[in-house]
Amino acid sequence: MEKVKCAVLGATGVVGQNFLKLLVDHPYFELTTVCASDARKGQKLGGAKEHVPGGIPAVFSELILEAMNVNVLVSRGVQIVFSALPASTAAGIERDAAKAGIKVFSNASAYRMHPQVPILIPEINYPHLDLVKNQQKETDGFIVTNANCTTTGLVLGLAPFLSLNIKKLVVASYQAVSGAGYPGLSIFDISNNVIPYIAGEEPKVLDECAKICGQVDGAEIVPVDWDIYAHCVRVQTIIGHLISVHIELDEKIDRNDVKNLVEQFSTPEILAGLPTAPDRPVIFTEAPDRPQPRYDIEAGTPERAKGMAAVIGRLEVRDNVIRFITLSNNLVRGAAGGSVLNAELAFRRNMI
Numbered sequence: 001m002e003k004v005k006c007a008v009l010g011a012t013g014v015v016g017q018n019f020l021k022l023l024v025d026h027p028y029f030e031l032t033t034v035c036a037s038d039a040r041k042g043q044k045l046g047g048a049k050e051h052v053p054g055g056i057p058a059v060f061s062e063l064i065l066e067a068m069n070v071n072v073l074v075s076r077g078v079q080i081v082f083s084a085l086p087a088s089t090a091a092g093i094e095r096d097a098a099k100a101g102i103k104v105f106s107n108a109s110a111y112r113m114h115p116q117v118p119i120l121i122p123e124i125n126y127p128h129l130d131l132v133k134n135q136q137k138e139t140d141g142f143i144v145t146n147a148n149c150t151t152t153g154l155v156l157g158l159a160p161f162l163s164l165n166i167k168k169l170v171v172a173s174y175q176a177v178s179g180a181g182y183p184g185l186s187i188f189d190i191s192n193n194v195i196p197y198i199a200g201e202e203p204k205v206l207d208e209c210a211k212i213c214g215q216v217d218g219a220e221i222v223p224v225d226w227d228i229y230a231h232c233v234r235v236q237t238i239i240g241h242l243i244s245v246h247i248e249l250d251e252k253i254d255r256n257d258v259k260n261l262v263e264q265f266s267t268p269e270i271l272a273g274l275p276t277a278p279d280r281p282v283i284f285t286e287a288p289d290r291p292q293p294r295y296d297i298e299a300g301t302p303e304r305a306k307g308m309a310a311v312i313g314r315l316e317v318r319d320n321v322i323r324f325i326t327l328s329n330n331l332v333r334g335a336a337g338g339s340v341l342n343a344e345l346a347f348r349r350n351m352i
């Protein structure tokens, strides 16, 4: 099988380097092109500062960083791009790439709330991928986004409960510093500290969660109408966003029924066997002190799906209220791994 030629935009960044790791020996995709800021044009990728354990994979270290230009992507025969760019930069190049017929899988927020662009977390909303057919009718475009890293962890934790009648959701996050990219926060600000505000994060959680959990209606998505409240807080961990979740239903529920829902939640058939799809996307623990970033950020099997599963613990159920703590890997599940899984699904559905 001939592999699909792909590029990583923002390959030197924190998310970009997680893409590199996931694309080593990928069965469907072949990384041929890497781009970063203009200042690095012509440099070897291997010279960039390491942001992942093990550094830039040796197999890609000789790749030369290209200018961020759609003509370069087209001339190199790139069929899909994985975007790990800041939103302001992503807006132009993602639009240009999509117009040129290149399929875009983006981590940036630039197009997430566009009515014809899915925010795809396929365990929850794989039918939303069909929205791109409407983009193609109007503009030839193909942009698929994944959510903000906090939203991804939240909705994955909610996935087992989406058949219930949810009225209200109250969440508080404990977010790792890697969520802010490199160099991120100054040690003066975050060391020995907790910062109860992350600019722009709370509205993203509210809007993206409602869209992801909504239903396709014709050409658009009708968001869920839950009452949602979020506090987003930065803590001193390096990787892994922990979220405290409080769900209110319209009727009482029993703890055993809730536990069964979590334990029985499985990957939809359409994702089964995809290289980066975790066998179990949500893992439940009764251990009183888990999940913890230190021990649980690599949850997920098989090997390629390490870091793709959310871990749920501290489950409490009282009357119509379900409470739990969920943890997910913001760089893998919440970023690069999420995009790669979305592209694998599009590949399986012959959309690439």
Ligand SMILES: NC(=O)c1ccc[n+]([C@@H]2O[C@H](COP(=O)([O-])OP(=O)(O)OC[C@H]3O[C@@H](n4cnc5c(N)ncnc54)[C@H](OP(=O)(O)O)[C@@H]3O)[C@@H](O)[C@H]2O)c1
Pocket (backbone or CB within 6 Å): 009, 010, 011, 012, 013, 014, 015, 016, 035, 036, 037, 038, 040, 068, 083, 084, 085, 086, 087, 089, 107, 108, 109, 147, 148, 149, 178, 179, 180, 181, 182, 183, 330, 331, 334, 335
């Ligand atoms: N970190 C997370 O947990 C996370 C999770 C989900 C989504 N995201 C989103 O993913 C994107 C990347 O995040 P990150 O954390 O990887 O950021 P980052 O570490 O700051 O990396 C940004 C990348 O974009 C490149 N870049 C910056 N400005 C550019 C420009 N004007 N032209 C071309 N390239 C430019 C950088 O190249 P140089 O190295 O040459 O500067 C670098 O490769 C952001 O949109 C972010 O919101 C991040």
